[in-house]
Amino acid sequence: MAITKFVPELWAAAVQMPFDRALVYAQPSVVNRKYEGEIRKMGDTVHVGTIADPTVRKYDKDTDLQVEDLADDQLDLKIDQGDYFNFRVNDVDKVQAAGDFQGPATQRAAFKMKDQLDRFIAGLHAQAMPANQLGTLEIAKDKPGQAYDTLVELSVTLDTADCPTDGRYVIVPPEFHGVLLRDERFVRVDAAGTDQGLRNGIVGRAAGFDVLKSNNSPAPKAGERVIQAGIPDAISVAQQIIETEALRSQARFADLVRGLNVYGAKVFHPEGIATATVKVVDTASAPATKTAK
Structure with a gap:
């Protein structure tokens, strides 16, 4: 019997909670997510518009004010990183297990994905x-x-x-x-x-x-x-756990649970x-x- 009561949002929440608690380099007090927006797949790009600083000039009451057009530019934050988990729960193991299998599995998946994202951002120090x-x-x-x-x-x-x-x-x-x-x-x-x-x-x-x-x-x-x-x-970060799903294994009497996390980061102010x-x-x-x- 498959996980008939599987609700993707609940599994995603179970993954997200320990994920957020354990972040150090990727938490809001270290990086910002103001450009995160909507991320749908690996390879997406967040386009960030920038404006050059206006010129500050000396004022002279006898001279006309100078007017300038602001120059703009665009910086790209590429969502080019991705990690996934994909584990199997055998029917026999599920029946014989003493206790919940969902909690420990999702927590471990969350911590491992956290570690990958944290290490990636830590590497931006260079x-x-x-x-x-x-x-x-x-x-x-x-x-x-x-x-x-x-x-x-x-x-x-x-x-x-x-x-x-x-x-x-x-x-x-x-x-x-x-x-x-x-x-x-x-x-x-x-x-x-x-x-x-x-x-x-x-x-x-x-x-x-x-x-x-x-x-x-x-x-x-x-x-x-x-x-x-x-x-x-x-440092700006864009990240989202894109997919969390369960399905019946075609090769064994077992359920499969898998999830995908895509993200990217960029140092906008070195x-x-x-x-x-x-x-x-x-x-x-x-x-x-x-x-x-």
Whole structure:
């Protein structure tokens, strides 16, 4: 007997709930979805219109005002990524199973698809403008000031690029967070500015940032991890779980459940991202060294 009570919307919701809860790089405090619109299939493109900045001129009461036509352009956000799940539930296993099979299966599918999207967005750090890429730093575990100073440097870098201060975030790997926990400026509520987690993965505030922790921080080399700071307006994401369906297997006495997720992302404002590659080391005497970009 097939899954006769299958309702696509319910299965899609079961997939979406843990998917949204687990996002770090793809959550609204890190990226924006203002261009998402309607996505129907892989290969769709979201067209984003842009307008050049108007010219600001000196005013002279004895001179006629100059008029200019605004120049416009179009940037494309391509929906060129796709992931799917497709699992089988054998009739015999369904009968013999103690408990629900739908919940665990959909949750695991959601978390795996989440991980794919999160990793994809994490990889966009390389599109930060060159001046905002701080290079590689070595940080000793017992010198938390070095970790905190790295956040300060990222903040100053964004300031120099005229990046807005509202909504700034920084995503760090667990080992870097462990060093930060040894710095009282990060731990103390009065210094950090918050005593609770407000968003997915958030672990505190420091140097003007909401500090988030993620295992998906890119690792360009063994022992190195990329810290990414920025504002949500810098990266635009368009994503949707397109299809979730159940059907009867033609080859076995079983039901099939499958789903498709398509998405794309683009860095529209590279000046709104700053990065540092950090290597946490054990040696207490190790200085905070910086290598070439």
